[in-house]
Structure formats: structure tokens, C-alpha cells
Amino acid sequence: MSTTSATTKDTVVTQDTHSADRQRLVQKRPHEDSLIGDADSQTPKKSKQREREDSAQMKEKTELDKVSDRSTQQSVSMSVTQDVESASLAAGLARVKFESTWKGSVADFIREHKIQDVYYKTTGELAEALQLLESSGAAPVAEDGKVAGNVAARIVKDDLDILVVSKSGKQSGSVSTEDDFCIVTGFDAVQWSVSFYASDSSTLPTSDTPLHHAAFHAAEKFHWDDVPYVSLHGHALETEDKAEQLGLPCSEKETLFSTPDDMHELVLLLKQYPFPLNKVFVRKGHGFLVLGKTTAETVETFKANVMPFIA
Numbered sequence: 290m291s292t293t294s295a296t297t298k299d300t301v302v303t304q305d306t307h308s309a310d311r312q313r314l315v316q317k318r319p320h321e322d323s324l325i326g327d328a329d330s331q332t333p334k335k336s337k338q339r340e341r342e343d344s345a346q347m348k349e350k351t352e353l354d355k356v357s358d359r360s361t362q363q364s365v366s367m368s369v370t371q372d373v374e375s376a377s378l379a380a381g382l383a384r385v386k387f388e389s390t391w392k393g394s395v396a397d398f399i400r401e402h403k404i405q406d407v408y409y410k411t412t413g414e415l416a417e418a419l420q421l422l423e424s425s426g427a428a429p430v431a432e433d434g435k436v437a438g439n440v441a442a443r444i445v446k447d448d449l450d451i452l453v454v455s456k457s458g459k460q461s462g463s464v465s466t467e468d469d470f471c472i473v474t475g476f477d478a479v480q481w482s483v484s485f486y487a488s489d490s491s492t493l494p495t496s497d498t499p500l501h502h503a504a505f506h507a508a509e510k511f512h513w514d515d516v517p518y519v520s521l522h523g524h525a526l527e528t529e530d531k532a533e534q535l536g537l538p539c540s541e542k543e544t545l546f547s548t549p550d551d552m553h554e555l556v557l558l559l560k561q562y563p564f565p566l567n568k569v570f571v572r573k574g575h576g577f578l579v580l581g582k583t584t585a586e587t588v589e590t591f592k593a594n595v596m597p598f599i600a
Contacts, residue, residue: 300391300490374546374574379432384457384496386547388482391490395472398486402449409466411453414584415440416464418521419455421588423462426599427523427577430461438523438576441501442584445518452476454501457493468492476502481549496547497522500572503552504580507559515565517580519587524576525599532571535598538562543574551575569594 378384392398399408419440422428428438435458442453452473459469471494475484478499485494495501501520508516526532532539540558544550551572558570568590570578577595581587 299484302389302391302490302493375432377545378435381433384433384435384547385493386481386496386545387499388480389493390482390484392474392484392486395467395470395486395488398472398474402446404444404446404449407444407446408453408472411442411444411584412466412470415442415453415455415470415519416466418519418584418588418591419459419464419469421591422521422523425596427525427591427595429524431524433458435459436461438521439495439497439501440522441495441498441505441520443505443518452498452501452505454494454498456487457495471495473498473502478549478552499547499549499552500555500578503556504559504578507556508564510556511560511563513563513565515582517564517582519581519584521579521587521591522576523595526571526577526595527574529571529573531598532573535594537569537571537577537594538567539571540573546575 431437439455472486540554
């Protein structure tokens with residue numbers, strides 16, 4: 290995935306893991322293009338920044354363990370991981386668990402690269418798909434009061450290779466093509482970081498950006514015959530029993546969303562069940578992912594293979 294240099298300092302946005310409403314912004318030098326790599330890139334030493342992130346993750350894990358104990362008493366029928374996910378959102382802990390570097394506004398990016406037409410066509414189609422996910426119950430309102438579901442598309446044009454994703458923490462209801470989407474220009478699976486453009490620095494890309502990125506790039510990694518360019522993700526059909534009943538591939542382990550483990554489990558699933566022989570995948574305890582070559586095709590797959598079975 291290509292990256293674009295910025296004329297001003299980038300803004301690193303870190304969600305406060307103890308409050309969904311507070312964010313701290315710090316200034317950081319622009320990343321060189323070589324920092325944006327894939328899951329196979331190597332990091333020789335753990336940086337101080339990485340050590341701080343690991344410490345923050347450990348602190349969040351401690352908080353999650355506490356709320357998990359309380360949630361288990363409330364709902365014994367749910368899986369432990371699902372309890373942790375639900376409880377973490379209810380407790381106001383961060384959705385986005387990767388470092389997010391805001392590079393600038395979407396308007397400036399699409400104007401600079403002359404992709405206004407394809408961008409607004411893509412976001413228009415994705416907005417309708419996201420509304421369908423919400424109205425069908427596939428993207429319900431989560432414990433933090435925000436929508437639990439997202440959409441994404443990959444745009445490849447000339448030397449440009451980007452993702453268009455819905456934002457994290459969207460409110461239920463209408464979808465704005467101006468404010469509810471981000472452009473992801475870089476994802477580093479080793480540093481667990483994303484470079485993105487949005488209407489402002491407080492608008493973060495969906496917490497499931499790593500899942501979408503992994504799905505879109507699995508074709509090259511696993512030598513698929515076709516390449517998916519659109520994905521829809523919702524919180525339904527997430528149980529192993531439901532997936533087996535519908536004949537859908539399902540991951541073996543339950544993991545916390547927006548983490549390397551979550552992405553790794555999806556990658557294992559994609560490796561075993563290639564697209565387009567398989568178009569619907571279930572992340573155990575998390576939800577479904579529908580892949581397609583176009584938005585229309587992906588929506589039709591969702592309508593036929595997911596929508597009728599949403600409880």
C-alpha cells in the first residue's frame with residue numbers, strides 16, 4: 290500500500306484506554322515510506338514507543354480482566370471473549386487498539402490525487418451497504434452506544450493503492466460520505482499502526498481496519514485466482530454452531546477485536562478457505578466478514594447468505 294508525504298507534521302492520535310471521550314494528540318515526525326510494510330517485515334529492536342504501547346496494552350488487559358469478571362456474572366451464556374469485548378466497550382475502553390497517524394484531510398488527498406469521482410462513487414455505495422447492515426440488525430448498537438459494524442473497499446489506480454473504510458464509533462442512523470469515512474494509506478502489522486486521512490484528526494478509521502487490510506491482500510499472499518475489493522463486517526453469526534449450521538468457515542479461537550491475534554486468526558481462515566470459492570467468513574465470537582469484487586456483488590452475497598439468518 291502506498292503512502293503519501295505530508296507538508297506538515299503528522300498527528301498521532303492515541304485513544305485513552307480509560308475514556309472513549311478523551312484523546313491525546315502529540316506531534317510526530319512524518320513516517321518514511323519504508324516504515325509502512327506488511328506482516329512479514331522485521332523490527333530488530335523494540336522502540337521506546339513500542340514499549341509504552343505494550344505497557345498501555347497490559348494496563349488495558351488488566352482493566353478488561355476486571356470487567357470480564359463482572360460481565361461473566363451477568364451473562365453466563367456468552368463466551369468469555371465476547372464478554373470481554375462487550376464489557377470493554379461498556380467500560381469506555383478504546384475501540385481502536387493500533388497507533389493512528391492522521392496525515393491530513395480526505396478532501397485534500399482526493400483532490401491531490403484526482404480521484405474525486407471514484408472516491409465519492411465508492412463511499413456512496415459503501416454508505417448504502419452500511420445502512421443495510423444497520424437496518425437488518427447485522428450492525429447493532431454496541432455497549433458504548435456506537436454501531437458495531439463497518440465496511441471497506443480497496444481502490445487501486447495507477448501507483449495508488451488505498452483503503453476506504455468507515456470510521457470508528459459511528460452513531461446509528463444516516464451515513465455521511467463527507468464525515469463517516471477515512472482513507473487508509475498505510476498499515477504496519479509489526480508496529481501495529483495505521484496512517485490515514487479523515488475530515489479531522491479525531492475521526493479514526495474503524496477498529497477492524499487490520500481485518501479488512503488482511504482480507505484485501507490475502508489474494509497476493511495466498512495466490513488466489515480472484516482479488517476481493519469490498520468487504521462488509523457485522524456482529525452476527527458469530528458462534529461456531531451457527532457457522533457450522535450454515536456451512537460457513539469459522540475461526541477456531543476467540544480473540545479481542547482490533548488486536549494482532551484477531552487479525553492472525555482471520556488470516557489462518559483465509560489461507561484455508563480461499564476467495565471466491567468462499568465469500569463469507571466467521572470470526573468466532575466476533576462476527577462475519579463478507580468479501581466481493583464489487584459493492585453490488587458483496588451486498589448480494591450478504592443478502593443471500595447472512596441477512597436471512599440474523600437472529
